[in-house]
Amino acid sequence: MKSLTEHLWFEVPQRRGFLNITSQVAELVRRSGVQEGLCLVNAMHITASVFINDDESGLHHDLEVWLETLAPQVRGGRDQGYWHNRTGEDNADAHLKRTVMGREVVVAITRGQLDFGPWEQIFYGEFDGLRKKRVLVKIIGE
Numbered sequence: 001m002k003s004l005t006e007h008l009w010f011e012v013p014q015r016r017g018f019l020n021i022t023s024q025v026a027e028l029v030r031r032s033g034v035q036e037g038l039c040l041v042n043a044m045h046i047t048a049s050v051f052i053n054d055d056e057s058g059l060h061h062d063l064e065v066w067l068e069t070l071a072p073q074v075r076g077g078r079d080q081g082y083w084h085n086r087t088g089e090d091n092a093d094a095h096l097k098r099t100v101m102g103r104e105v106v107v108a109i110t111r112g113q114l115d116f117g118p119w120e121q122i123f124y125g126e127f128d129g130l131r132k133k134r135v136l137v138k139i140i141g142e
Contacts, residue, residue, distance in 0.1 A: 004032035004139040007044075012129035015073070015094075018060050019124040021050075021135070025107075026114055028137050035112045037141015041122055042104035045133040047094035049101035049125035052116075067127075071096035094128035101125050109141055 006028050010019060025041055043050045053059065071093040074085055082092035105122060108115040114122075124135055 002032060002034050002037075002139075002141060004028060004034070004137075006137045008124075008135045008137060009132055010124055010126065010135065011132045012126040015127070015129050016064065016097075017126050017129060018063070019126070020055050020121050021124050022055075022114070022121045025122055025137055029109055029114055029139055030112065032139040032141075033112075034109050034139050034141035037109045037139065039107045039109055039114060040104060040136070040138040041107070042136040042138070043098070043124065043133075044136050047091055047098055047126075047128035048133050048135075049098045049103065049127070050105050050135060051101050051123050051125060052105050052107075052120050053123060054119045055121045055123075067097045067100065070100060091128040097127040098125075101127075109139070 008021065008024055012019070021041070025039065029039055041050045053063075073093045074082060074090055084092035084095065107122070126133070
């Protein structure tokens, strides 16, 4: 059994954003030498996400609008019912968005490559940016 554990670091210069990290993960799979196995990609912060979807700008816009409708960002110091923000934080919406978008993905590795369906890509979703955060990539297999 082979394995590889690496951390990718991201610092999104806005509060929110989506980064396509597929090529970085694919390079780690190549480096691991695993031909048949699994690749776990996990956001290591409670206001960030890892998810799989299409790399299409209209979809990214739709995701942003949809998430903002579900959990609006607090503006102007009003807590808008977020009890978490009463502790001095202002990122309750980011925690909720992360919960909806998910913490991690697992992708099969077949013949040494990530085994995706059509159009699938891996994304890092940031919902409370402006600081450095990490993503764990854990690859295991033969």
